[in-house]
Amino acid sequence: MAGQTIHGPGRRPGGERAPTSPLDTAGPAIELDHLTKSYGKRVAVDDLSLTVGRGEFFGLLGSNGAGKSTLVRMLCGLTAPASGDARVLGMSLRTDATAISRRVNLSPQETAVAANLSVAENLELVARLYGASRAEARSRALDVMESLRLGDRARDRAKSLSGGLERRLSLGMALITKPDVVFLDEPTLGLDVRSRRDLWALLAGLKGTTTVVLTTHQLEEAESLCDRIAIMRDGRLRGVGAVADHLASTGAATFEDAFLALTDEEAGA
Numbered sequence: 280m281a282g283q284t285i286h287g288p289g290r291r292p293g294g295e296r297a298p299t300s301p302l303d304t305a306g307p308a309i310e311l312d313h314l315t316k317s318y319g320k321r322v323a324v325d326d327l328s329l330t331v332g333r334g335e336f337f338g339l340l341g342s343n344g345a346g347k348s349t350l351v352r353m354l355c356g357l358t359a360p361a362s363g364d365a366r367v368l369g370m371s372l373r374t375d376a377t378a379i380s381r382r383v384n385l386s387p388q389e390t391a392v393a394a395n396l397s398v399a400e401n402l403e404l405v406a407r408l409y410g411a412s413r414a415e416a417r418s419r420a421l422d423v424m425e426s427l428r429l430g431d432r433a434r435d436r437a438k439s440l441s442g443g444l445e446r447r448l449s450l451g452m453a454l455i456t457k458p459d460v461v462f463l464d465e466p467t468l469g470l471d472v473r474s475r476r477d478l479w480a481l482l483a484g485l486k487g488t489t490t491v492v493l494t495t496h497q498l499e500e501a502e503s504l505c506d507r508i509a510i511m512r513d514g515r516l517r518g519v520g521a522v523a524d525h526l527a528s529t530g531a532a533t534f535e536d537a538f539l540a541l542t543d544e545e546a547g548a
């Protein structure tokens with residue numbers, strides 16, 4: 280998935296979220312309904328229907344070019360579907376894309392931190408862009424730095440951070456907007472084993488509180504974090520379920536074998 284920038288939806292009074300529809304606090308986090316997107320003749324996302332529950336940690340896996348990035352871009356309201364629809368927090372991508380973009384956030388593969396700003400300034404800047412007052416932004420930054428164990432680096436410029444700490448900051452910049460759904464794109468790419476495990480532990484802490492859609496090529500990462508995993512190939516859904524479901528449906532002994540079976544060119548064609 281290509282790197283993307285965190286998008287700011289503009290100011291909201293007090294920086295607080297306001298329910299936008301009666302469905303807002305109930306029902307699934309995401310419901311795809313025959314969602315389709317093409318680029319010219321190439322169908323990048325092909326007739327996807329699936330549901331992600333509130334608070335679910337949901338994995339999105341697939342070979343290169345499977346359509347994961349395109350799907351995430353649509354669900355963030357960054358690009359419009361060609362046909363079908365999805366409801367995110369009860370709101371339609373077709374009619375409420377702007378409202379959706381205020382309630383979700385994306386932690387991109389290539390971190391979007393400002394190298395010359397400090398850790399605290401990066402966090403406060405994002406909170407302010409999302410409409411928080413100066414005091415609220417400061418308070419949220421303190422909370423995020425504490426939960427992501429960045430407090431002792433608050434005044435350090437982002438460019439002085441190690442890869443692992445920069446990834447944590449990037450995650451913090453997504454979480455500081457208090458999104459109801461957060462999309463994480465390869466959050467531990469390029470990290471050493473210890474930093475990766477460290478970040479996994481922090482990500483596991485989101486379980487049940489925030490709906491997370493994790494895109495990754497690291498099968499172990501999806502296995503260890505995700506409640507359910509969707510596996511895509513050529514824009515199509517090849518399987519969705521817990522790791523045990525994928526093992527059962529393919530008869531494979533390992534998740535890697537199950538993934539290979541489900542993404543095989545012949546399978547599901």
Ligand SMILES: Nc1ncnc2c1ncn2[C@@H]1O[C@H](COP(=O)(O)OP(=O)(O)OP(=O)(O)O)[C@@H](O)[C@H]1O
Binds near residue numbers: 280
């Ligand atoms: N802006 C675009 N213009 C034309 N084709 C595109 C565009 N974006 C994506 N595609 C094509 O759509 C298909 C799906 O691409 P997408 O980036 O969504 O896949 P992905 O699963 O995120 O891949 P990767 O794992 O390699 O990042 C690919 O065939 C890709 O070449």
